[in-house]
Amino acid sequence: MARVAREMVQNAGVDVDQLVELLVKNAAAELTTFYYYTILRANLIGLEGEGVKQIAETARIEDRNHFEALVPRIYELGGELPKDMKEFHDMSACPPAILPDNPRDVKAILKVLVEAERCAVRGYSHICNLTAGKDHRTYELCLAILNEEIEHESWFSEFLGEGPSGHFLRLGETSPFVGKFFK
């Protein structure tokens, strides 16, 4: 644990135990999403599905990166990951992104994807609100993740015909915002 780093956050008026719980729940959401998106990506096939596959893959890899970036902050603040993977899955901040009953229904898969990203956007907005001006490191990390989650939501939302987002698929490396936290 980074004792002084935790003290600084606590002294700034943040409930550190609550914050750590939120970080662990969101780390669980990221890792479980990485798993569930693997299944969704595998089922994105055919003329419709293949067009979505690349952004689903980018979102999948970036969600795994978010997990990697969150873990050090959890331990710095005195938290830890559960020893039991089942417990970790069940405490996720977002519901499982389960493959729809009809795996050939690309629109249904897109709805699962966009709901997962919207849950993440809400979660990181909440943590940013809790830590703004108080816990600079967690804030910067969660803001970086939020930037990527908003882009993920935009990609899937466009495929659902909800309107233009102004975003485009990744052309360079993944995680342009979060990369500095785990490189």
Added chain:
Amino acid sequence: MKKFTKESLKSYSGKNGAPVYIAANGKVYDATNSFLWQKGKHMADHHAGQDLSPALKRAPHTAELLERLPLIGLLDEEK
């Protein structure tokens, strides 16, 4: 539709196998089967069996998400 008071709502906290009921804006919802309300707790600091209207104002979502849960009653906010 069933009527609840803040006092009667307290017994639906999700503790010891109790159902998970939450109230907001005068409506009572059943969150027992919600993944996000396991054991009557939501996002580290919200507990079932309560009127969550004040917390909802600070939440990163609106009442729209609650509308996805079964509506099971009305809350008498005076009592």
